Amino acid sequence: MRRFAVIAVACAAVYFLAIPFAFRGSPYILSVLTNAAIAAVISSGVWLTFAIGRINIAQGAFCMIGGYATAVLTTRYGVPFWICLPLSGLAAAAFGALIGWPLLRLKGVYFSMISLSLTEAVRLAFLNGGKLTNEASGIVGIPGPGAVSIAGIELIPAFDGSSPLPFYYLSALLLAGTLLALWRIMNCRIGWVFRSLRLNEELASSMGVNVAAYRVLAFSLSSFIGGVGGSFYAVYQQNIYPASYTVTDSMNYMLYCFLGGLDYVLGALVGAFTLVLSFELLHALQTYQTLIYAGIMILAMLLLPNGIISFPMFHGGRAASRGGGR
Amino acid sequence: MEDLLGAISLQTLVNGLVTGSIYALIALGLTLIFGIMRVVNFAHGQMYMLGAFAVYYLYAEAKFNYVLALVLAIVLVGIVGYLFEVLLFRRVMRVATREENTMLLAMGTAILLENGALLAFGEKQRGVPPLIDGVLRIGEAYLPYSRLLVTVLALLLVAVLILFVRYTRTGRAMRALAQDREAACLQGVNVDRLSALGFAIGAALAGAAGGLLVTVFAINSGAGTAVSVKAFTMIMLGGAGVIAGAILGGLTLGFAEAIGYEAFPGSITYLIIFIGLILFLIVRPQGILGKPER
Numbered sequence: 001m002r003r004f005a006v007i008a009v010a011c012a013a014v015y016f017l018a019i020p021f022a023f024r025g026s027p028y029i030l031s032v033l034t035n036a037a038i039a040a041v042i043s044s045g046v047w048l049t050f051a052i053g054r055i056n057i058a059q060g061a062f063c064m065i066g067g068y069a070t071a072v073l074t075t076r077y078g079v080p081f082w083i084c085l086p087l088s089g090l091a092a093a094a095f096g097a098l099i100g101w102p103l104l105r106l107k108g109v110y111f112s113m114i115s116l117s118l119t120e121a122v123r124l125a126f127l128n129g130g131k132l133t134n135e136a137s138g139i140v141g142i143p144g145p146g147a148v149s150i151a152g153i154e155l156i157p158a159f160d161g162s163s164p165l166p167f168y169y170l171s172a173l174l175l176a177g178t179l180l181a182l183w184r185i186m187n188c189r190i191g192w193v194f195r196s197l198r199l200n201e202e203l204a205s206s207m208g209v210n211v212a213a214y215r216v217l218a219f220s221l222s223s224f225i226g227g228v229g230g231s232f233y234a235v236y237q238q239n240i241y242p243a244s245y246t247v248t249d250s251m252n253y254m255l256y257c258f259l260g261g262l263d264y265v266l267g268a269l270v271g272a273f274t275l276v277l278s279f280e281l282l283h284a285l286q287t288y289q290t291l292i293y294a295g296i297m298i299l300a301m302l303l304l305p306n307g308i309i310s311f312p313m314f315h316g317g318r319a320a321s322r323g324g325g326r
Numbered sequence: 327m328e329d330l331l332g333a334i335s336l337q338t339l340v341n342g343l344v345t346g347s348i349y350a351l352i353a354l355g356l357t358l359i360f361g362i363m364r365v366v367n368f369a370h371g372q373m374y375m376l377g378a379f380a381v382y383y384l385y386a387e388a389k390f391n392y393v394l395a396l397v398l399a400i401v402l403v404g405i406v407g408y409l410f411e412v413l414l415f416r417r418v419m420r421v422a423t424r425e426e427n428t429m430l431l432a433m434g435t436a437i438l439l440e441n442g443a444l445l446a447f448g449e450k451q452r453g454v455p456p457l458i459d460g461v462l463r464i465g466e467a468y469l470p471y472s473r474l475l476v477t478v479l480a481l482l483l484v485a486v487l488i489l490f491v492r493y494t495r496t497g498r499a500m501r502a503l504a505q506d507r508e509a510a511c512l513q514g515v516n517v518d519r520l521s522a523l524g525f526a527i528g529a530a531l532a533g534a535a536g537g538l539l540v541t542v543f544a545i546n547s548g549a550g551t552a553v554s555v556k557a558f559t560m561i562m563l564g565g566a567g568v569i570a571g572a573i574l575g576g577l578t579l580g581f582a583e584a585i586g587y588e589a590f591p592g593s594i595t596y597l598i599i600f601i602g603l604i605l606f607l608i609v610r611p612q613g614i615l616g617k618p619e620r
Contacts, residue, residue, distance in 0.1 A: 113558040113562055118600070121596075128594050291438065295438065297437070298438065
């Protein structure tokens with residue numbers, strides 16, 4: 001446990017200090033890392049629905065809801081970003097709870113197929129949203145986060161867009177916060193209830209677990225994370241369109257978890273960074289980029305069917321332990 | 327005014343039958359693979375796209391006879407499906423500890439096919455000229471002979487598949503495998519051979535649908551995902567793994583689409599279809615003809 005804490009602090013130090021210092025002259029690399037970090041946040045939400053045994057291909061829908069919530073609140077009502085961020089998460093979570101209550105009764109491939117349709121349905125809803133969503137032209141010119149000051153002392157300066165560092169740090173903080181929260185959840189009673197749902201819902205129910213309520217809890221937590229990620233992206237990109245999140249995006253968020261490993265909280269992070277960074281590295285290969293990317297995915301499934309973290313090297317040669325929360 | 331309404335509805339029904347019968351073909355392929363292997367083939371739409379492009383190149387570019395081009399396209403996509411099963415799915419199913427692993431693999435193959443197609447065929451929208459000239463008049467509705475032909479071909483393929491699954495030895499073994507994998511194994515059913523064959527037939531059906539529908543709607547390399555989403559809608563509606571359910575789901579979606587496009591502007595049709603699907607699944611999670619999940 002202490003070893004784990006030391007490693008975590010070391011990683012955080014590298015990510016918060018060494019990397020920004022080393023790449024201070026290259027905004028491109030910092031923006032790629034920002035993207036990877038938020039992709040990791042969003043797919044951590046999907047990871048949580050995996051923990052209860054549901055394959056969630058709807059995360060794009062919740063990012064979209066979060067993104068539009070932020071876009072509408074900041075551009076139409078002048079609400080500051082720092083208030084929009086949690087509000088967007090809550091909006092996504094509320095929708096998640098509402099739609100999750102009936103849909104989570106479906107299992108396995110049925111749930112994954114309907115969640116896929118949900119992504120498409122939400123996209124079409126925003127596309128036909130009239131004046132509220134501006135239809136296909138989307139909402140552009142979303143203002144960046146403003147300054148926050150308490151009693152005249154400026155705690156957070158306004159993001160002026162001249163440096164990629166503020167967004168880099170914000171994404172890193174969101175990622176750290178999400179991982180800590182997930183780790184905490186998975187190591188307390190709720191986490192064990194979630195795992196019991198994945199292993200056997202009937203048995204859990206017979207032990208007195210309110211299966212439906214916990215399913216909805218996990219799903220709305222996942223949606224909350226998706227909404228926060230979507231809110232960040234909307235402000236980071238300064239715009240949002242109905243085409244911002246498609247079925248492909250929802251599938252990608254799910255794939256990151258898969259490829260990282262479903263048995264570990266860090267799975268989504270490992271998968272997201274591996275795939276987002278390798279996709280960027282392959283950029284030099286131009287037209288063959290996505291083709292090779294698909295090849296990597298297929299090879300990973302053939303060679304590491306239980307995720308990158310299950311690679312024996314990370315366990316000192318031991319086989320990966322199953323069902324742990326680390 | 328009443329005449330106009332009547333014409334719209336008859337024309338709509340004709341249009342619905344054309345797309346519905348081909349959609350049934352798409353859903354059949356997906357449900358066959360799902361029934362036999364418990365794999366949701368996310369690359370199903372890409373197989374459709376491949377079949378459509380094969381027909382485009384053979385029929386419109388190389389000037390082959392249409393039926394010959396269609397048969398070649400079906401065989402080609404069938405071989406792709408066969409190779410996927412033998413080279414990829416079989417291996418992953420052997421080592422995977424979660425059944426979801428095959429889903430990731432299927433998505434990987436979908437991305438592979440889509441980008442391969444983008445490189446090979448480009449981004450352009452491709453359509454083929456009508457197969458036969460002339461239009462059939464049914465009362466107030468018009469049905470081009472070309473569309474009539476592809477509809478008949480689609481219904482013919484559906485009939486052949488049903489006869490095959492129902493009355494041949496191999497078809498019976500496939501149904502047994504779908505019903506109870508272990509019991510089928512114990513009775514000496516060769517699972518490996520049948521899985522490969524089932525995947526090949528399922529893919530071939532998607533390819534056939536693509537080859538048929540390319541005469542009605544133009545195709546492009548990126549069309550696959552949308553077709554997959556439609557295919558999922560159909561089998562969820564009808565019940566996954568059930569042959570009759572797939573046909574019912576395909577026809578239902580075909581008619582719903584035709585009526586929706588007539589009644590609402592643009593993309594609202596599919597929004598309504600998805601909302602309807604979600605509401606329907608709340609009432610009946612296993613679909614119209616599906617068996618409840620154990």
